[in-house]
Amino acid sequence: MTVAQQPEALSFECETGNYHTFCPISCVAWLYQKIEDSFFLVIGTKTCGYFLQNAMGVMIFAEPRYAMAELEEGDISAQLSDYEELKRLCLQIKRDRNPSVIVWIGTCTTEIIKTDLEGLAPKLESEIGIPIVVARANGLDYAFTQGEDTVLAAMANRCPDKAPVAETEKIERNAIAKLLNFGKKKEDVAQDESEYVDHPPLVLFGSLPDPVVTQLTLELKRQGIKVSGWLPAKRFTELPVLEEGYYVAGVNPFLSRTATTLMRRRKCKLIGAPFPIGPDGTRAWIEKICSVFGITPKGLDEREAQIWAGLEDYVKLIRGKSVFFMGDNLLEVSQARFLIRCGMTVHEIGIPYMDKRYQAAELALLEKTCQEMNSPLPRIVEKPDNYNQLQRIYELKPDLVITGMAHANPLEARGINTKWSVEFTFAQIHGFTNARDMLELVTRPLRRNNNLKDLGWDKLVREEAKI
Amino acid sequence: MKLAYWMYAGPAHIGTLRIASSFKNVHAIMHAPIGDDYFNVMRSMLSRERDFTPVTTSVVDRNVLARGSQEKVVDNIIRKDAEEHPDLIVLTPTCTSSILQEDLHNFVERAQLEAKGDVMLADVNHYRYNELQAADRTLDQIVQYYIEKARKRGELAEGKTAKPSVNIIGTTTLGFHNNHDCTELKRLMADLGIEVNTLIPEGASVKDLKKMSQAWFNLVPYRELGLTTARYLEEQFGTPYIDITPMGVVETARCIRKIQQVINAQGAEVDYENFINEQTLHVSQAAWFSRSIDCQNLTGKKAVVFGDNTHAAAITKILAREMGIHVVWAGTYCKYDADWFREQVSEYCDEVLISEDHGEIGDAIARVEPSAIFGTQMERHVGKRLDIPCGVIAAPIHVQNFPIGYKPFMGYEGTNQITDLIYNSFTLGMEDHLLEIFGGHDTKEVITRGISADSDLNWTKDGQAELNKIPGFVRGKVKRNTEKFARDRGFKEINAEVLYAAKEAVGA
Numbered sequence: 020m021t022v023a024q025q026p027e028a029l030s031f032e033c034e035t036g037n038y039h040t041f042c043p044i045s046c047v048a049w050l051y052q053k054i055e056d057s058f059f060l061v062i063g064t065k066t067c068g069y070f071l072q073n074a075m076g077v078m079i080f081a082e083p084r085y086a087m088a089e090l091e092e093g094d095i096s097a098q099l100s101d102y103e104e105l106k107r108l109c110l111q112i113k114r115d116r117n118p119s120v121i122v123w124i125g126t127c128t129t130e131i132i133k134t135d136l137e138g139l140a141p142k143l144e145s146e147i148g149i150p151i152v153v154a155r156a157n158g159l160d161y162a163f164t165q166g167e168d169t170v171l172a173a174m175a176n177r178c179p180d181k182a183p184v185a186e187t188e189k190i191e192r193n194a195i196a197k198l199l200n201f202g203k204k205k206e207d208v209a210q211d212e213s214e215y216v217d218h219p220p221l222v223l224f225g226s227l228p229d230p231v232v233t234q235l236t237l238e239l240k241r242q243g244i245k246v247s248g249w250l251p252a253k254r255f256t257e258l259p260v261l262e263e264g265y266y267v268a269g270v271n272p273f274l275s276r277t278a279t280t281l282m283r284r285r286k287c288k289l290i291g292a293p294f295p296i297g298p299d300g301t302r303a304w305i306e307k308i309c310s311v312f313g314i315t316p317k318g319l320d321e322r323e324a325q326i327w328a329g330l331e332d333y334v335k336l337i338r339g340k341s342v343f344f345m346g347d348n349l350l351e352v353s354q355a356r357f358l359i360r361c362g363m364t365v366h367e368i369g370i371p372y373m374d375k376r377y378q379a380a381e382l383a384l385l386e387k388t389c390q391e392m393n394s395p396l397p398r399i400v401e402k403p404d405n406y407n408q409l410q411r412i413y414e415l416k417p418d419l420v421i422t423g424m425a426h427a428n429p430l431e432a433r434g435i436n437t438k439w440s441v442e443f444t445f446a447q448i449h450g451f452t453n454a455r456d457m458l459e460l461v462t463r464p465l466r467r468n469n470n471l472k473d474l475g476w477d478k479l480v481r482e483e484a485k486i
Numbered sequence: 487m488k489l490a491y492w493m494y495a496g497p498a499h500i501g502t503l504r505i506a507s508s509f510k511n512v513h514a515i516m517h518a519p520i521g522d523d524y525f526n527v528m529r530s531m532l533s534r535e536r537d538f539t540p541v542t543t544s545v546v547d548r549n550v551l552a553r554g555s556q557e558k559v560v561d562n563i564i565r566k567d568a569e570e571h572p573d574l575i576v577l578t579p580t581c582t583s584s585i586l587q588e589d590l591h592n593f594v595e596r597a598q599l600e601a602k603g604d605v606m607l608a609d610v611n612h613y614r615y616n617e618l619q620a621a622d623r624t625l626d627q628i629v630q631y632y633i634e635k636a637r638k639r640g641e642l643a644e645g646k647t648a649k650p651s652v653n654i655i656g657t658t659t660l661g662f663h664n665n666h667d668c669t670e671l672k673r674l675m676a677d678l679g680i681e682v683n684t685l686i687p688e689g690a691s692v693k694d695l696k697k698m699s700q701a702w703f704n705l706v707p708y709r710e711l712g713l714t715t716a717r718y719l720e721e722q723f724g725t726p727y728i729d730i731t732p733m734g735v736v737e738t739a740r741c742i743r744k745i746q747q748v749i750n751a752q753g754a755e756v757d758y759e760n761f762i763n764e765q766t767l768h769v770s771q772a773a774w775f776s777r778s779i780d781c782q783n784l785t786g787k788k789a790v791v792f793g794d795n796t797h798a799a800a801i802t803k804i805l806a807r808e809m810g811i812h813v814v815w816a817g818t819y820c821k822y823d824a825d826w827f828r829e830q831v832s833e834y835c836d837e838v839l840i841s842e843d844h845g846e847i848g849d850a851i852a853r854v855e856p857s858a859i860f861g862t863q864m865e866r867h868v869g870k871r872l873d874i875p876c877g878v879i880a881a882p883i884h885v886q887n888f889p890i891g892y893k894p895f896m897g898y899e900g901t902n903q904i905t906d907l908i909y910n911s912f913t914l915g916m917e918d919h920l921l922e923i924f925g926g927h928d929t930k931e932v933i934t935r936g937i938s939a940d941s942d943l944n945w946t947k948d949g950q951a952e953l954n955k956i957p958g959f960v961r962g963k964v965k966r967n968t969e970k971f972a973r974d975r976g977f978k979e980i981n982a983e984v985l986y987a988a989k990e991a992v993g994a
Contacts, residue, residue: 429537480537
């Protein structure tokens with residue numbers, strides 16, 4: 020199944036890495052909301068704080084469970100002891116918020132001055148009695164959503180190994196629960212178990228909003244597959260059990276470190292599947308999981324067809340149109356694959372980082388989709404160069420450019436439609452149910468154009484502005 | 487280390503970038519890791535720039551950490567020089583790059599050998615200065631560079647302009663209402679018969695800087711930005727500067743009188759008294775507003791003010807001196823220039839508060855329970871939490887503080903705008919208060935004949951739980967659509983699966 024054997028293979032290029040994206044510390048914005056009993060402490064400078072403050076917008080006013088440990092000149096020149104300083108701040112956090120976990124986010128500065136966060140954490144943890152998880156989500160090494168990857172990889176090491184004590188406790192609790200349910204929903208409990216096929220435990224990884232978690236869990240339940248847990252769970256104290264031999268599957272394309280950690284450190288088996296983005300991706304994701312467990316999928320044909328039928332009004336708008344991904348959040352390959360299935364042509368897939376192993380199944384599906392849709396294979400540009408990309412955009416004149424906010428308004432002013440890529444990170448785009456939401460975003464600039472098309476206001480920069 | 491959630495002034499490099507990208511055809515190259523170019527997003531989103539922000543990054547990554555930047559920075563400068571032909575490239579260090587202690591000066595010198603445009607290193611210590619101080623210093627650095635360069639080449643403009651003229655120094659991109667202030671100041675100068683010699687940095691070309699010496703005087707409207715430059719020009723060319731912010735009726739008059747004095751000393755023979763009188767009594771509505779019964783109702787009402795030096799000081803004076811409002815405390819986050827602020831406002835408020843800690847400011851607001859707050863976006867949110875109206879008068883600001891309509895804070899039109907801002911804040915507060923006393927708009931229970939008013943459908947526990955996860959403002963719609971969907975298909979019970987099936991079917 021290797022890509023290279025194909026006669027017409029995907030081409031991979033690598034440019035200068037001079038592109039715009041969010042700093043990976045932005046992951047605190049969605050992770051503190053996801054993990055309800057956590058507190059994220061970003062150990063960095065004013066620059067990090069300024070970025071978070073502006074990127075998080077109104078969320079900052081809602082007393083977020085995140086803060087900066089702002090390094091001062093004394094910290095940089097080691098006149099102050101890192102340990103004492105961090106202890107002081109963490110005790111303050113414990114006193115004010117009493118979280119179940121403090122996540123330290125290491126930044127560029129802690130890398131450069133070589134603060135040994137991994138070494139300090141266990142010591143401080145035992146002293147203050149709160150777990151401290153260290154994630155080095157810095158701009159030297161990672162881009163945007165990869166921040167979540169570093170946090171989840173660190174969390175993976177904290178998942179319990181189903182200790183025997185916990186087991187008896189669990190049974191007891193279940194017994195009590197059964198007792199309480201007695202006479203009320205007795206048959207429900209029994210029925211619950213019989214709905215599932217007998218298969219080894221499956222844990223999914225990737226942070227998704229709770230409604231999407233429910234949707235994907237239900238989707239697998241229809242096939243008789245039970246999801247034993249999610250990494251991350253709603254609370255740090257509810258991290259899933261991970262035993263050797265458990266199966267794991269990723270829901271997002273940027274989780275390669277987490278996948279590696281689960282395989283190597285926790286001895287889990289990774290199900291390499293395309294990601295459940297778009298009805299085609301969701302179906303392929305479910306099919307792959309079913310095939311690993313030896314289950315024949317039921318009713319997926321009709322289900323997928325039914326979803327596509329519901330999308331037709333949106334697909335009609337984009338069919339035959341072209342799209343250019345400048346690349347900033349690593350969702351690009353899955354999105355491109357879905358849009359090609361919708362009948363779009365993809366000129367270029369810019370992407371910050373391409374893990375060909377973790378994304379292998381997704382890349383294979385992309386290639387297959389191109390062949391089936393009779394669409395040219397897009398070039399995949401890793402570490403793109405935004406300046407060069409803009410020259411290519413001027414030349415290709417794509418119908419839609421999916422890009423960051425730094426370029427969106429200037430491109431619009433030049434008559435090029437854009438969709439701001441960060442929205443895909445925060446919107447609900449996974450599973451059958453949310454395919455429409457993804458297209459809602461993609462078609463928005465085109466629908467806007469239909470509304471405004473007769474006004475003749477396409478290009479809004481003066482000619483001399485372009486050299 | 488310091489625990490911080492929010493900062494009023496940004497890091498130093500933001501100041502440098504604001505100056506660089508205000509000039510025309512100046513490019514900034516940041517020596518920074520991936521993700522530090524957030525400035526581009528802010529400029530593109532907040533001020534809705536149509537052009538690409540002229541800022542790129544020479545990326546600091548693992549290789550740079552291991553081996554140093556080597557040719558990378560130099561290559562990036564030369565490349566940008568060839569691609570866009572800027573007049574000037576400003577190499578901008580960030581807090582990350584400043585701990586690497588690479589010899590950026592050396593890179594600049596090497597790049598200068600090949601680049602056609604000028605290359606300069608922004609000389610700002612990231613751990614000692616904030617955004618505002620850095621902007622002030624960078625502007626001064628650029629002006630000095632071009633004056634020195636012109637002097638060496640003998641291109642420095644000689645003498646003064648024939649008619650009285652001014653350099654307006656300090657309006658920048660991403661500055662609070664700067665573009666509107668700029669228009670208003672140009673209009674004011676035109677009314678006074680004064681030519682604008684240069685207006686820097688917003689929209690200026692570095693090539694214009696050599697003629698700065700020709701102005702009769704320099705006007706520095708903002709306390710935070712431009713004073714260093716004005717002082718340098720005074721020292722070099724003996725050009726007097728005026729640092730009275732023309733904000734509010736009294737201060738605008740004071741600024742104009744000072745202009746009169748400064749240019750008359752150079753032989754202009756102007757008398758602006760009639761102009762001031764006419765504008766004050768008939769053009770600006772602010773003086774008349776002070777007399778009107780609306781303003782009478784504001785007498786003695788309590789307000790608090792917080793912001794940067796320029797705006798907080800000006801608004802405090804307007805509230806106290808021009809409207810008779812009781813300013814309980816006035817504060818600034820410009821700690822480094824606190825003495826100036828104290829001196830400006832002490833006689834107009836009970837207490838002066840100097841702090842960069844938003845928690846302290848929030849507590850101080852809660853303590854005095856004012857009828858209105860005038861502050862930054864942070865104070866606006868404190869106001870929301872405490873149910874106190876807030877007028878935003880200073881950065882940090884959001885996109886709604888970059889209005890498209892003409893809304894200067896300076897000059898005579900500025901006085902009108904400020905009057906609206908203040909009056910609207912207070913009346914809104916009054917309305918709310920009255921509504922509360924009388925128990926809301928309409929106390930009769932509203933009975934809607936909505937589709938879900940009399941539901942025969944049963945929501946299961948998990949269905950209800952999923953419904954509750956849906957944001958409040960769309961929940962009603964989702965509920966109605968789901969119930970309609972369930973009814974159409976004859977479901978008696980709605981669980982999570984039915985809810986999502988409805989979503990798939992009708993896009994609810």
